[in-house]
Amino acid sequence: MHVRNRESQADRSARTRSALLESAARGLSRYGYSHLKLEQVARDAGYTRGALYHQFEGKQELTLAVLDWIGETWTRQVGPLVERETEPVAALLALARGHAVYCRRTGARVATALRIEFSGQDHPVGHEIERRYEQLVERCRRLIVAGRADGTIAPGPPDRTLALAFVGALDGTVTALADLAPLDELLTARAVAGVLGLDPMAVTESPSP
Incomplete structure (x- = not known):
């Protein structure tokens, strides 16, 4: 009985945390970090401000947790679409398509909004945004290198420069x-195809993941 009670409490805590993260993501997308009100985040999630502070120490910790949550859900949804492709170009196009579909989620564009807000600032949230951005750029760069090695992506700008353009077109x-x-x-798939030097019109519609 005691074990079941502890599990039930853990489940309730997890649900509260998830609801608060989703609410915070929506708030960050709409208002940015500076104008985010924690009381409003809690209210929109259906909880009190005390419940929020039970989970997070403050705005910075909450925002970093939102970035973790977005990273985890993106990896679960988009990662398999990329990994199942055996050819680099197909993997890059799958990443673009998957990212577009993922970004239909409420608050999924929060990372892009925060990157603009914290540009040039020495702040933990800004540093975390840049770290995650660089991970995506590097992932795309490796696929571009592989595509050039197998001849499906033509020679041209430096690999990192092309990867930066790819991510810019994507976002x-x-x-x-x-x-x-x-x-x-x-x-979105056609936009990144153009960056890669491919024929955008050769990219056709396909069922969403």
Whole structure:
């Protein structure tokens, strides 16, 4: 009986945490870090401010937890789409499509918004955003290197420069086409195809993951 009670309490705590993270992600997307109100985050999640402070010490810890949550959910949803592709170009296009679909989630664009807000600032949230951004750029760079090695991506700008352009096209198109599903997926794939020197019109519609 005591074990079941402890498990039940753990489950309730996990549900509270998840609801608060989703609410915070929505708030960060709409208002940014500076204007995020923790009381509003708690209220929108259906909890009191005390419940929020039971889970998180403050805005910084909450925001870092949101970034972890986004990273984990992105990896679970988009990662397998990329990994199942055996060819580098197909993997890059799968990443673009998967990212566009993932970004339909409420608050999924928070990382891009925070990167702009914290640009040039010495702040833990800004540092974490940049770390995660560099991980994505490096992942794309490795696929670009592999694509050039097998001849499917033509020689041209340095690998990292092309990876930066790829991620820029990815984020920019997804942001511009917010709430325009299903065209967001197709046009994001075409945008990154163009960056890679491929024929964008050769990218056709496919079922969303």
